[in-house]
Amino acid sequence: MNRSRVALVRCENYDPDAIYQAAVKGLDLIGGISNLVRSGERIVLKPNVLYGTNPEKGISTHPAVFRAVGKILQESGARVSYGDSPSFAGAEGHLRRCGLKQVADEMGIELADFDKGRTVSHKDGLLIKSFVLANGVLDSDGVVNLPKLKTHPLTRLTGAVKNQFGCIPGLLKSQYHVKLPDPYDFATMLVDLNTLVRPRFCVMDGIVAMEGNGPRSGRLRKLDVLLFSTDPVALDATACRIINLDPEIATTSKPGEKAGLGTYHSENIELVGEGLESFFCRDFDVIRTPQEHCTQNRIMAFVKNRVCERPVIAKAKCTGCGMCVKMCPVDPKAVDWRKGDREKPPVHDYDRCIRCYCCQESCPEGAISARGTVLGRTFFRH
Ligand code: SF4
Ligand code: SF4
Known part of the structure; x- marks a missing residue:
């Protein structure tokens, strides 16, 4: 070969x-x-x-x-x-x-x-x-x-x-x-x-x-x-x-x-x-854990939502531009203003979120990052 x-x-x-x-x-x-x-x-x-x-x-x-x-x-x-x-x-x-x-x-x-x-x-x-x-x-x-x-x-x-x-x-x-x-x-x-x-x-x-x-x-x-x-x-x-x-x-x-x-x-x-x-870079900062499969099983989806990484907004960095809301592809949006209140940063609905990270990719302030959950870190990650 x-x-x-x-x-x-x-x-x-x-x-x-x-x-x-x-x-x-x-x-x-x-x-x-x-x-x-x-x-x-x-x-x-x-x-x-x-x-x-x-x-x-x-x-x-x-x-x-x-x-x-x-x-x-x-x-x-x-x-x-x-x-x-x-x-x-x-x-x-x-x-x-x-x-x-x-x-x-x-x-x-x-x-x-x-x-x-x-x-x-x-x-x-x-x-x-x-x-x-x-x-x-x-x-x-x-x-x-x-x-x-x-x-x-x-x-x-x-x-x-x-x-x-x-x-x-x-x-x-x-x-x-x-x-x-x-x-x-x-x-x-x-x-x-x-x-x-x-x-x-x-x-x-x-x-x-x-x-x-x-x-x-x-x-x-x-x-x-x-x-x-x-x-x-x-x-x-x-x-x-x-x-x-x-x-x-x-x-x-x-x-x-x-x-x-x-x-x-x-x-x-x-x-x-x-x-x-x-060229080897031992400490390059990259997520080293495998992605989780998506599941239609409601119990597994509930567990996954509490275990795998999720997009999280650093409120102090957010300027309220709304780009993340605009770019979220799911309908209804999985990141949106809570009760239309634009004075505060948008909020994620993780049960709706498909983890596509379009919001993270589009945020001009770098305010959104993928973060592991406490549960995930405690029980499932090394
Ligand atoms: S894109 Fe970033 S700065 Fe703009 S509203 Fe969303 S989190 Fe805030
Ligand atoms: S990760 Fe995707 S689905 Fe989830 S809130 Fe961000 S853009 Fe919407």
């Missing part, structure tokens, strides 16, 4: 020349750009743009990484476009605020349509048999995935597999949380999306990663690494190993292997470039 190759290349800052050299090296190590992309192909770059803000905050893929990979693709003769579909409306404004649009305009990289899409069947999907995909994805010959290494309370790691979620346009994404409240079903949907839109290759920005309350409000952690692979599962598993997280804890690993998308087993991954141990 062929092993999946993952390249690790050291890069200690976002200096454009240094990143370009690192990207050339990394892509050579996984087979060379001429074997990954053919001249004349239409390639769409898919960075991670959760929402638009200064790239130094570490929320989005850094523009210098985007620039380096875009340049290599252009030099190979590819026709390059780019796009993403952040959770919030108005993709172009978000892309500008995180510095990607300026780089793209300067390089003649066109903005692809990620606002609207078309339905595509996926009969081989493990769980999802059709998706609405962004026109920009469907009109391309291949996607190059540029994830950012960050934590996420739902999937534990947000990496290459989860980054493809932005290939689904706009607000359609939130419906998947409602339809698939079980975190492993949600992960299987992400894997199905990846087997439908298998990235041509992935370059993960782990130069400055995000730990703790990611993917938006965590702390920055320098890891000084760029990761390269054509296998998104192996790439994420390697990122997990760097941050001292068992890859099985990342919810996409097992369905990713089951679907044939890739492998997370170390014996099936060939690491090339600098050794993993030189």
Whole structure:
């Protein structure tokens, strides 16, 4: 059996020349750009743009990484476009605020349509048999995935597999949380999306990663690494190993292997470039416990609600902006103003909450974090 190759290349800052050299090296190590992309192909770059803000905050893929990979693709003769579909409306404004649009305009990289899409069947999907995909994805010959290494309370790691979620346009994404409240079903949907839109290759920005309350409000952690692979599962598993997280804890690993998308087993991954141990970060702050399955059994659901992590609002940080209420996808809302009183922070209804963490992800103040319960910590966690 062929092993999946993952390249690790050291890069200690976002200096454009240094990143370009690192990207050339990394892509050579996984087979060379001429074997990954053919001249004349239409390639769409898919960075991670959760929402638009200064790239130094570490929320989005850094523009210098985007620039380096875009340049290599252009030099190979590819026709390059780019796009993403952040959770919030108005993709172009978000892309500008995180510095990607300026780089793209300067390089003649066109903005692809990620606002609207078309339905595509996926009969081989493990769980999802059709998706609405962004026109920009469907009109391309291949996607190059540029994830950012960050934590996420739902999937534990947000990496290459989860980054493809932005290939689904706009607000359609939130419906998947409602339809698939079980975190492993949600992960299987992400894997199905990846087997439908298998990235041509992935370059993960782990130069400055995000730990703790990611993917938006965590702390920055320098890891000084760029990761390269054509296998998104192996790439994420390697990122997990760097941050001292068992890859099985990342919810996409097992369905990713089951679907044939890739492998997370170390014996099936060939690491090339600098050794993993030189990037290893033992104390990276990430949730290291497995996700809990969702259950329809009312007694089990009652127990789960009192045991597993939940989104909690730090009242002192809350400005009452209401973004969490707006973004909560369940109806009726699982976070809302108590009796309409907007003088106080919104309140969660944990019996209604499906733990999708859209509220945590959307809070501009970082006031919401995933917290274990006292019961869970006392009886079920190590
Ligand atoms: S999004 Fe954050 S700051 Fe805004 S109301 Fe919700 S908890 Fe408060
Ligand atoms: S309250 Fe938060 S975690 Fe719960 S369903 Fe709403 S958005 Fe998701």
